[in-house]
Amino acid sequence: MYLSHSSQQGMSLVTVMLLSSLAGILVLGSLRDNIIQERLSGNFQKKMNAQLVAERGIFETHAALLALLQDNPDATLEELMAAVGGEDLAKFGNGGLSDMRYSVDLSKDSSGQLLLASRGKRFEGSSALKARFELTSGGGSSPFANAIVGCEGVDLSGSGKIDSFNSNNGGSYDPNAPGQNANVTTIEPDSDITLGGHSPIYGDVAATGNIELNGSSPVEGNLHANGDITLSYSGVDYRVTGNIFTRGNYLHKGGSVGGYVRANGNAEMKWTTFISNLNNSEADILYGGTGIFPDGTNHKDQAGNYYGDAQFKVMPDVAKVPENDGSSSDLTDPSTNCDPLSIAPQISAIDDGSSTLHSFSAGAGATYKFTPNAGQGSVAQMAPVNAEVLGFIYPVYKLSQFSMSSNANVSIAGGDVFLYVAGNFALSGATTMTIKADSSLTLLIEGRVSLGAGSNIVTEKPGLTSESKRPSLSIYSSNTDDEGVSIYGNSEIYAAVYAPFTAVSVAGSGELYGAVRAKKLSVTGGAAIHFDHALANVDPSGGLIGEKKLRLVGWEY
Template identity: 40%
Template sequence: MMKKAPKGFTLITVMLLTTMASIVVFAALKESIVQERMSGNFQKDLNARLLSEQGIFTHAESLQNELPNDATLTVDKLLELYGKQSGKGSINADALFATNLVKVSDSEFEIHSTGSRHNKDANASLVARFAFQGAVYESVFSHAVTGCKGVNLSGSGSVDSYDSSKGSYEETKTNDGDVNTVIGDSDVVLAGHSPIKGDVKASGVIYLQGSSPIIGDIHSNTGVDISYGGGTRVEGNILSGGFYLHRGGLVTGTVRVNGDATMKWGSKIGNVNNDDFAIQYGGRGNFDDSSKHSQQGLPYSNSRFNVNPNVEPVRVYDPTSPDYDPRKPDKECDPLALPLNMPDVMEQSSLFRPFKTGPTQEFDFTPSIGYFTKNGSGTRTPFSQSIYILDAMTANQGSVGADEPLVFGMKGASLTSDSQVTIRGGDVIWLIDGDFVMSGDTRIYITKESSLTIFVTGKVDIGASAKIITAQEGLTKSGFASLSFFSSNSDPEGFIFSGATDLYAAIYAPRTTIIMKGSGQLYGTVRGASINASGGSGVHFDAALKNIQLGGSTSLKQAAKITFLGWRYKLPTE
């Protein structure tokens, strides 16, 4: 007989197998839950990280949008105005970011950004570093000689440059004494007998009629005319948007001409750097000396050289340009819009009274008072007034504290005989509604770390024996030029310097002709409607004047910008 299986064994086996299967399933479920939670946490962390990046991009974009709107922005000002931001991501209402701008230096800053999700259960922090470069304006005092409508230099004085912030003229002199015009077809005539040590740029024709060389490049929109003569005439290159007429002497560099090119006997192109083309011209060529007017055996008349080089034009005033402003028709010559704004500068002129000094008299000016110190009586009291050109600077007014600079108003100023005026104690500002005349053996003495700034509506005439002596050339610690003239006069020959002694000054007279006819040298810079220099007058450009911070200028050279340098993630607890 067969044995019978115990009853219920199959059920127990099934239950055991079911239990084991359940354990496996529950273990798998638990692992799945752990994986799901890890995936969720990773997703939240990733969202937080992306939110921190969004904060960086949003904050940086807002800064970038503001840079063109405010030319005075600095890292400190960015921190003050746009230091903190916050926002929401598009994921959910609990997706948040917050940013904070932190200064590293005057030229660098960081944006610290934190992104969070689920009530800050997930957080991520990111730091991005940026370089900052403020707006750069082209200084109105960026050249030795700027004659908006023309320049005529027929004297024996040279034009060159130096930097008073680095040393004396003899210690730092260089060849950056540029001469230029900026309006229409304005010519430059160089008929003197001393070198021009810098580039010469003109919208009109450049005439070289003197015996001394141009130590620099020549660039004209209309043409270059070199007279007969020997020796080196141009120690540099020639660029002409029009014609080129070379009668005699050497051009050491190359020649590029859009129009006709003519070279007479005795003229030569040195091509000192062995350029593939000593000359290129787009018009007709006329060359008298085939043996010298050639390169590697090929005459300049060969078609190889008859190729238009498309010379880039000198920038000039253009009423059809997109940024033309009819309220500022002469902005290229007068970027400060001085004549337009001079009525505001002289708004209290009805209260001005004349200023005069006579024989043996001496008068002192400080920023807060003017008074006779010898053979005279009476005082002059300044008043506070905002002047747009000086808004970017803070005047040194000694112990006097004022929100606006103190200025002295005068209904004309006349210094005669052997009188003397001393400027001391800081930055002195004169507003002269009328003429400023120095005659006889008069003198103005400007002490160290003091300056004299003169706004004048009438004629300026500094006589042959008159002297303005500056104890310190260049800029004071407060940023003022030791002597500067701002003239709105539009009469012919509205600024005359015929002194026999040297003068340091920054001269801005965009509506009148500036005449320099003495034997004294001008150290500084000169800008006028036209410039006529004769006699021994020379101009020695002080490059330190490029750093003067004048307000009202519209010549933006480079807008402010920020540049991304790199980033790093960090723990929120750092």
């Protein structure tokens, strides 16, 4: 059959139209798929935005609750909820984008936990999640709750004062108005406290062993001992202004007691000794053993009753000074455990072998500056390495030893600085270490610490930093030598010293502001210790103990 030229053109046109139709169908299908994908992506994005804004609702509500708790530390969970919006009432907010918003319902479940149920929306997208929080009561206690803790004994034979101040109240110590919170105590059984020379103590003294007041050391507080208490001869009118409690014997050789006396054992008072019992609210003396009172004139109460009479021979059953007798299951209790922080394994774990230990020696006028992130100066530059310290991760300078001598100057600036020293830490000669305001230095030492005569540690702002609540200078020692921490000289130093396995010696005519916790403590010469009572409320890892916190328990998506 013969096809004309016009017929061929017609067939070509039909073919082209069919191909065009197929292409159009494919394009339309692709467009439809693209539209579906776009809608799916849009919906996914909206849902992600909704989830993000729902999370933002949790975070902002939590922040608002924390701000309220800071302003009112004693607030209950109900009071916090009412201040934010109330139980089952929504808190609203937005995420900063168009039509992006959240609402949070606050409720308290049957277990007493706070439940924040947040719903986020953006356009058609929505998401919901829940977060549970627990209002903790705080609790805990600081290892620096007392001025002096000599776990196995305290010997104060110098002439410096043991008193207190509070760096949170004005920040400075006033020698004309000494605070009376400078308590001295021991922990291990049968550990004695000996007070010689003329070291007045403005606080309570508690010993798991005996207490002996020699020289002319007066105590502006109470005495409490599991062993005997002896007050030696002295020219001081009042040897003790407070009360006396002993589970052992009481021997009074000289001076007066301002309060009353309780002794489970024998009670003996020499001639011209007195129990003033200024408040006269209870009996002057009670004792469970034999009483010896030769001064028939002065050994009577205000009503004229003689201390040898039967009314005074009554077992007072004096309570025990807390001690480490193995009965406590709480190894973190600083009143019954010399090392509540378990410091030795924590310090040794810092040197995990992953970093080189630098040797730091600054002498002959060398200068150096440590900041939280870098160290630089005339000694070789070095950088810290992240390591766990007291339960938190901090940048730590890892050193094999640290020494300063011959007019060297080191400054600590920019925040919280941590130094780990595997060997000894020694300052000698005319050296100066300056801790800048609102900066702190934490020393983690395995070797010995020696702050020699002529060395000077200057803290521009003694006390606690404004943000981290860390002491200006903290010394943590795991050393087990006979005398692992020695502080000499005639300069002032602010430090919180924690050395549960070694003796600490404070000598010379200088003054230590802060607190000391040691295996044993001796203070000689004219050295004084001024306890910073702000340390009694500080957690070593930073922050205040005892403050309530909203602790996250978990998420529910």
